Amino acid sequence: MTAYDAVLFDSDGVLVEPPPAETQSTATRAAFREVGVDDPDRRHVEAVVDGITVEELEGICAAYDLDPETFWEAREHHDERSQLDEFERGVRGRYDDVSAITDLPVDCGVVSNNHHTTIEYVLTQFGLEPAFETYYGREMTIESLELKKPNTHYLERAMADLAAESVLYVGDSESDIVAATRAGLESAFVRRPHCRETELEVAPTYDLGDLHDVADLVCGDGRRGRS
Incomplete structure (x- = not known):
């Protein structure tokens, strides 16, 4: 029973x-670069990594005049790719x-x-x-x-x-x-x-x-x- x-x-x-926080931060910075932001505010990167809300995401994108959907698509792509890479390399x-x-x-x-x-x-x-x-x-x-x-x-x-x-x-x-x-x-x-x-x-x-x-x-x- x-x-x-x-x-x-x-x-x-x-x-x-x-996933290590640094891996997620690196992936987030790569997403920002993909949409034309080479030096995002550290606090914005941390917010994305730490479990961002829809409202927070929209606020961050507004600060850089980004389309939220475009940025989030880039972020999700880089975040997933970084995770699969670590599994494939045995890091995780x-x-x-x-x-x-x-x-x-x-x-x-x-x-x-x-x-x-x-x-x-x-x-x-x-x-x-x-x-x-x-x-x-x-x-x-x-x-x-x-x-x-x-x-x-x-x-x-x-x-x-x-x-x-x-x-x-x-x-x-x-x-x-x-x-x-x-x-x-x-x-x-x-x-x-x-x-x-x-x-x-x-x-x-x-x-x-x-x-x-x-x-x-x-x-x-x-x-x-x-x-």
Whole structure:
């Protein structure tokens, strides 16, 4: 008897190593150069990297007299290309403990704020397609920024695909936990090295060390990690 009907996982920071901030900054600067801005304000670059809103994006583009759609298309292209390049060169990889959750006795899915096409690449690149019945990342559009977690949009789409009622969402960020809470899901926060000391304002259902703990939780009583 398992504890859940289904388990959903974030990708970056849970299944694979997250992209370095410097890589994302470099990709953002390349996008600015493509649209004719050779020396963008550092604060604008940081805003794009740190999770920009539609309103913030429009304000930044107005500062350089840029069309937001044109700039965002360039940004998404360079951001995705930089990520795929790091995977191909082995700079980023799959976490070793992912093997603990590739054969769980329940349906599984992936829900990420990264591009849908990047998630598709990750699942193929690391042989994870058989482990997940569904997956969602965001489209490469400005509109998708409104649908990112902590919005529940993609979580709800994955839940509908799996026809699951009792679902656990596994993440590594505050927005993951908030999204799960808003969607009425239990949540597990996995403390990878990059979030080992993170202090959460919203408590997850479980605070765990790795994906072995997640597998124990799903397959057994696994209650030792409860917050």
